[in-house]
Amino acid sequence: MATHNRDLGVHTRELARSFGDRTILDHITLTIPPGQFVALLGRSGSGKSTLLRALAGLDHDVRGSGVFRVPAKTSVVFQDSRLLPWQRVLTNVLYGQPRSRRQAGRALLSEVGLAGRERAWPAELSGGEQQRVALARALVADPDLLLADEPFGALDALTRIKMHELLRELVQRHTPTVLLVTHDVDEAITLAQRVLVLDSGRLTVDLPIELPAERDPGAPEFQRIRRTLLTALGVAPVAV
Structure with missing residues (x-):
């Protein structure tokens, strides 16, 4: 059973989850x-x-x-924006929130470029715009923890780059x-x-990323980290 964390971080010890005879999370400490x-x-x-859903x-x-x-105060963003199609954008942002958050909802729509x-x-809305609404909805409650389950996985490459920039800005602003x-x-x-790399239910890699805020995929250190992670995932790195 989860409890509230006074220091606002995340702590798990020996977290486990099985489905029948199959172990999905094998005593995760994080x-x-x-x-x-x-x-x-x-x-x-x-x-x-499974780990994200547990948290x-x-x-x-x-x-x-x-x-x-x-x-x-924890919010979740999924790959599917999960907007209510019968409700307008601002109502979707404010879903589950008191009317006092209405102005905050408008401000967040402006922050995500949907004023x-x-x-x-x-x-x-386009797929990218729908995910912008989903981000606004996740942040309107001023969460201390934001859990994001492949939120950009269904977007095209160009839109994904723009969403990376937006998420970075939102995280810097809302912390x-x-x-x-x-x-x-x-x-x-x-x-x-x-x-982190999760393999067969265990955390096998825990790698700090010590790069500038503006990151160049062509930089040698970026490529070194990329090779390390691809190897840990069992994928032969491809030179770029």
Whole structure:
């Protein structure tokens, strides 16, 4: 059972989850300091989304030798924007929030580049715009922890680059602790301060990313980190 974390970071000890005879999370011990941006990589079926769902409080069958702790104010962004198609954009942003957050919702729509689209329907937005709304909805509650499950996986390459820039700006402004689940090694290196690799239910790599805020994929250190992570994922690195 998760408890609220007074220091606003994330702590798990011996976190485990099985489905039948199959172990998905094999006694995960993890600490994420407050304000840190962490990316979680792993092959399909490695347990990434299961870990995120556990931290989000969406899976009540996880277990462990110790209590795992997360901030009380936690928001989640999924690959699918999960907007309510029968509600307008601002109403979607404010879903579950008190009316007192209405101005904050408008301000966040402006931050994500959608000022003036408050009364648009979700169907009138592009995929990238829908994910912008989803980010605004996640941040309107001023969360201490932002969990993101492949939020840009369904977007085209150009839109994904723009969304990387937007997410970086939003995190700098709102300062939540972030755990980003992704299959994209370059995305992880571009955004995160630390990258984890989950393999067969265990954390096999815990790598700090000591790069400038503006990161050049062609830089030697970026490429060195990329090779390290691809090797850990069992993929032969390709020179770029």
